[in-house]
Amino acid sequence: MTYQSPPKGNEISCVMHGIDSAILNNNKKLEKILLEALKKDKFKILGKAFHNFQPRGYTLVFLLAESHTSIHTYPEYNSLFFYLYSCRGEGDGMKTYEFIKEKLKPVSVDFKQRAIRVKKI
Numbered sequence: 001m002t003y004q005s006p007p008k009g010n011e012i013s014c015v016m017h018g019i020d021s022a023i024l025n026n027n028k029k030l031e032k033i034l035l036e037a038l039k040k041d042k043f044k045i046l047g048k049a050f051h052n053f054q055p056r057g058y059t060l061v062f063l064l065a066e067s068h069t070s071i072h073t074y075p076e077y078n079s080l081f082f083y084l085y086s087c088r089g090e091g092d093g094m095k096t097y098e099f100i101k102e103k104l105k106p107v108s109v110d111f112k113q114r115a116i117r118v119k120k121i
Helices: 027-040 094-104
Strands: 008-017 045-052 058-064 067-074 079-086 108-117
Touching: 008 094, 027 045, 027 058, 027 067, 027 094, 079 094, 094 108
Parallel strands: none
Antiparallel strands: 008 079, 008 108, 045 058, 058 067, 067 079
C-alpha cells in the first residue's frame, strides 16, 4: 500500500530572544541540538545544508521525509529563528520545538503555530 500523508500539516515558527552568545556562536552545538531534537521526535533526516556568515551568523536547514526545518542565528541580537513544517498532522513538531527551547534557554519567545490543510481540487 502506498503511503498517503494526512491532509493536515503543522507549521511552527518562532524567534527566541536572549540566548547565551556562547551557544549562538557555536554552530556545531546548534546542529547537535537540532539533530537530537529531530531524532527524539522521530523525524527522518534526508539531507542537510548550512552556511556560516562572516563575521558571524549561521543558517542550517534539514530536509526531512516529513518536510523541512531550519534555524538562523542573529548573534548580534542574541536571537535565533526556528522554523519547522511537518506533514505528519496537526500539532506535530512540538516535541522538537520544546527540546530546542529547553536547550537554548531563551529569555523570551515570539511563537507562532498553525495547522496547514491541503485539499484535492
